Amino acid sequence: xxxxxxxxxxxxxxxxxxxxxxxxxxxxxxxxxxxxxxxxxxxxxxxxxxxxxxxxxxxxxxxxxxxxxxxxxxxxxxxxxxxxxxxxxxxxxxxxxxxxxxxxxxxxxxxxxxx
Amino acid sequence: xxxxxxxxxxxxxxxxxxxxxxxxxxxxxxxxxxxxxxxxxxxxxxxxxxxxxxxxxxxxxxxxxxxxxxxxxxxxxxxxxxxxxxxxxxxxxxxxxxxxxxxxxxxxxxxxx
Numbered sequence: 001x002x003x004x005x006x007x008x009x010x011x012x013x014x015x016x017x018x019x020x021x022x023x024x025x026x027x028x029x030x031x032x033x034x035x036x037x038x039x040x041x042x043x044x045x046x047x048x049x050x051x052x053x054x055x056x057x058x059x060x061x062x063x064x065x066x067x068x069x070x071x072x073x074x075x076x077x078x079x080x081x082x083x084x085x086x087x088x089x090x091x092x093x094x095x096x097x098x099x100x101x102x103x104x105x106x107x108x109x110x111x112x113x114x115x
Numbered sequence: 116x117x118x119x120x121x122x123x124x125x126x127x128x129x130x131x132x133x134x135x136x137x138x139x140x141x142x143x144x145x146x147x148x149x150x151x152x153x154x155x156x157x158x159x160x161x162x163x164x165x166x167x168x169x170x171x172x173x174x175x176x177x178x179x180x181x182x183x184x185x186x187x188x189x190x191x192x193x194x195x196x197x198x199x200x201x202x203x204x205x206x207x208x209x210x211x212x213x214x215x216x217x218x219x220x221x222x223x224x225x226x227x228x
Contacts, residue, residue: 032215043119043205043219044158088156098163098171100146100212105158 002027002095004074006106013081014114021076021109023091032094033074034103035065039087047089050074061085081113118142119220121206127226128196136191136223138206144218145211146170147189149181152203152222164189165212196227 004025013019025031032051036044048059055067065076076089088110092103119140128134140147148171149161163171164183178194189206206220 034216038156041222043207043221044217045219046216049216090158094215097160097173100163100165100170101215102148102160102163102171103215103217108156108158 002031002093002104004033004091004093004104004106006089006091006109008109009107010110010112012112012114015083016080019078019081019085019111019113021089021091021111023074023076023106024072025074025091025093026072027093031067031074032101033065033067034092034094035059035063035074035076036090036092036103036105037061037087038090038108044090047076081111083113083115086111086113119206119208119218121204121220121223123223124221125224125226127228129228130196130198132196133192133194134196134225135193136204136206136225138189138191138220140187140206140208140218140220142208142210142218143187144208145186146209146214147183147186148207148209148217149189149191150205150207150219152205154202158205162189162191163212170212198227201225201227 034049035047050067058064091106095104146165148163162181167183180192203222207217209217
C-alpha cells in the first residue's frame with residue numbers, strides 16, 4: 001500500500017519567514033503526490049500535485065513543493081509566510097481502491113504563523 | 116456558488132438515534148466520497164460512488180448506509196448512533212474515478228452524547 005508520513009505535528013514560523021512542511025512517501029512504482037490545506041472549520045482544499053516532470057511544483061496561494069526522489073520526500077514550501085497561512089496541511093499519495101484512484105492522506109501538520 | 120455542499124453543518128444527538136447527512140455537488144462530477152475525520156484530524160475514506168454505483172466500502176460498520184439517488188447527491192444514513200461515531204464527516208467529489216484530485220465539502224460535525 002502507498003503511504004505518506006508527516007513527521008511534524010506542528011510547525012511554528014514567524015510572519016515573513018520562509019516555511020517548510022515536511023512529507024516523506026513510501027510507494028511501489030511512480031509516486032503521484034499531493035498537498036491539501038484545511039482552514040479552521042472548513043473542508044480540505046487542493047493546493048498542488050506532482051505527477052511527473054519538474055521537481056519543483058507550483059501551486060495555489062504562493063505555495064510550492066519540491067519532489068526529491070533520492071530522499072523520498074515532497075516538502076511543501078513558501079518563501080514568505082502569512083498569518084492567514086495558519087491551517088492544517090495534509091500530504092497525500094495516489095492509491096488505488098476499488099478500481100478508483102484515491103488520495104491516501106498523512107496525519108496532517110498544523111502550521112502556525114505568528115505575527 | 117457552492118461546489119460541494121453538506122447539510123447539516125452541525126449535528127448533536129443522543130446515542131441510539133438514527134440520523135442522515137446530505138451532500139450535493141454542482142460540479143458535474145461522476146464520483147463522490149464520504150470521509151471521516153477523527154478527533155486527531157486523521158482522515159479516512161468510508162465510501163465512494165461512481166455514477167450512483169458503490170465502488171468503495173472500507174470496512175465501515177453496516178450501521179452506516181450511503182445512498183446515491185443521482186450522481187450529484189450522496190447521502191449518509193447512520194443507524195443506532197454510538198459515542199465513537201462522533202467526528203467530522205466530509206463529502207467530496209472528483210470528475211471521474213480515474214482523477215485523484217478531490218473537491219471537499221465544508222464538513223458535518225457530529226456529536227453523539
